[in-house]
Amino acid sequence: MDSLAHKDQQYIWHPFTPYTEVSKVIPLSHAQGVYLYTAEGREILDAISSWWVNLHGHSHPHIAQSLATQALKLEHVIFAGFTHEPAVTLAERLLAILPDNQEKIFYSDNGSTACEVGIKMAFQYWHNQGIRKPRIVALDGGYHGDTFGAMSVGDRSPFSAPFDPYLFEVYHLPFPTCSQSPCCGASQTHHQDCARAAQVIAEFETLAATGEVGAFIYEPLIQGASGMRMYSPEILDKLLGIAARYDIITIADEVMTGFGRTGKLFASEYCTLKPDILCLSKGLTGGTLALGVTSCTGRIFEAFKAAELAKTFFHGHSFTANPLACAAANASLDLLLTANCQRDIERISAKQAAFAQTMRQHPAIRQARHFGTIVALEIDTDRETSYFNEARSWLYDYFLSKDILLRPLGNVLYVLPPYIITNEELERIYRVIGQLLDERFGA
Ligand SMILES: Cc1ncc(COP(=O)(O)O)c(C=O)c1O
Structure with a gap:
């Protein structure tokens, strides 16, 4: 050795x-x-x-060069009270390519924190308005990361078992396709007779009708860690339609699917309905540095705009919007969009x-x-x-x-x-x- x-x-x-x-x-x-x-x-x-x-x-030389240039200019700065060109440029560029209802970019460090931020935004969105919608719904088999919030909404499995007593309660809907081939899991076409999908959609509707569901988090169209399991845009659109009807905040975890993985820039583009919150990481910097992004609609952001300090989103990381990571992400976007x-x-x-x-x-x-x-x-x-x-x-x-x-x-x-x-x-x-x-x- x-x-x-x-x-x-x-x-x-x-x-x-x-x-x-x-x-x-x-x-x-x-x-x-x-x-x-x-x-x-x-x-x-x-x-x-x-x-x-x-x-x-x-x-990649373009990303490496951008990093080197940025390192000699501004390697890092506290992101409360200060800003910088790589973060602003990246936010502007991301909003130009994300679903057009997204209006604000919140930076964090990785995929887990991008999801953690999305979940916290949704919870506090209701809290700030004094509305009680305590339940959160996720899909069986989902993986959203290893921090406690992300683990809570993820699948309960041997991975999470030591922590299960400490995770908050989440309603996990069954994965919405049958596992037969050919069916919706093996192609992106919804199998009209997929009884399983119909059952899951009905179950979500029943839950939503309680008026207690505040958020729904999902990996759009393909669950990565649970074995690259796929479901169709038609099914997801039905779930998103229910969420829209019952005013449930939707959180698309595009940590794996973002930046072209599914053929389009974001998997959410295959659907007609758009998420309220979208989580990104992984391909964001072209795989060079750790960076997370949680984007949201103007409506979500509005609930945090208030004179009362208590309505502030009290979340941040020492390395939030690190200029090197943002520069790498801008360089990766230069390449991706060619x-x-x-x-x-x-x-x-x-x-x-x-x-x-x-x-x-x-x-x-x-x-x-x-x-x-x-x-x-x-x-x-x-x-x-x-x-x-x-x-x-x-x-x-x-x-x-x-x-x-x-x-x-x-x-x-x-x-x-x-x-x-x-x-x-x-x-x-x-x-x-x-x-x-x-x-x-x-x-
Ligand atoms: C869909 C999804 N969400 C979140 C995460 C967590 O990302 P990270 O490992 O960067 O914390 C992953 C990681 O595999 C993922 O696939």
């Missing part, structure tokens, strides 16, 4: 890493484009954009769709799902589909042995690449997935 790996093991506690796996941590020397380079000289293809954040490849990048997103989406289609014929695949630049394959093992399906471990090892980083969610293998990946690189990933399935399950 080299000394970096050894010292890492001695001093560092890694996230989402069972301790038996710590010895597997791989020291990197650098990363460029879609490749991670190990200290030993291996070149590993990053097929998951390093936890879904990296849009334009690693160490015709080239938009063409890449379309190209990758078409390749992923075609791959999902072929995989649907494979006997080892329970369901092949595709949405925009994401493809997800539910591998048929003798266990049920779950994050805790042990296929995760051997799948991960297999792909690493082929110098490809794929980090399955249990038995759900997914490819979520940086937008600069070439067709040849995608085909290499598909080839290796095909080999694995044939070797392990026979073709």
Whole structure:
């Protein structure tokens, strides 16, 4: 073991890493484009954009240059009482591309805090008006982060079990599609006969009619951490329609889906109805620095505009709107909004769709799902589909042995690449997935 790996093991506690796996941590020397380079000289293809954040490849020169320039100008300043150009420019640019009902940008540090802020905004929106709407509704299987509010609205699972007694009460609606293929989960077309969706919609209506529901939080159209589970815009529009009728604040968690992942800039664009609050992070800085954004409508913001101090939104972080992170986000937007990048997103989406289609014929695949630049394959093992399906471990090892980083969610293998990946690189990933399935399950 080299000394970096050894010292890492001695001093560092890694996230989402069972301790038996710590010895597997791989020291990197650098990363460029879609490749991670190990200290030993291996070149590993990053097929998951390093936890879904990296849009334009690693160490992109435009982002790096913007960071260096900003670091020599203003590296950080308290964001209460001061402002700066990177934060204002970014807010203006985001509002120009977000759903057109969004009017204000609140900065925080990551995806969990972006959601935490969204939840707190919704709660305080009602509180400031003296209206009692204490209940919050979320979807089963949702993942919104690891802080306490985000955990509360997320799925209750072995992840949250040690904290369950301390989480606030949330009504979790069942995931609104059946798991049959073909049905709404396998394509973006709502299966008219999906009894499950109809049941969930009716359940939400009953809850909403109590007048007690103040907010509804959801990952629009695709739940990431629970296994890239998909549901249709038609179903989401029905849920949003109920929310609108009963004056329920809607919070779209676009932390994973934002910035082109689903083919459009934001997944909310597939729906007719727009959210009141929208949470962003991950791709926001092109995967370079931690930054969270919670946007909201003018109506939400109005409830906080008052002379009384108690109506202030008392939330903030030391590094709120860090100028370096905002500069990285502006640089990432420069790249994302080019015709080239938009063409890449379309190209990758078409390749992923075609791959999902072929995989649907494979006997080892329970369901092949595709949405925009994401493809997800539910591998048929003798266990049920779950994050805790042990296929995760051997799948991960297999792909690493082929110098490809794929980090399955249990038995759900997914490819979520940086937008600069070439067709040849995608085909290499598909080839290796095909080999694995044939070797392990026979073709
Ligand atoms: C939809 C969604 N929301 C929130 C989060 C939490 O983001 P972070 O890990 O940056 O706190 C994630 C992370 O995977 C996510 O996928």
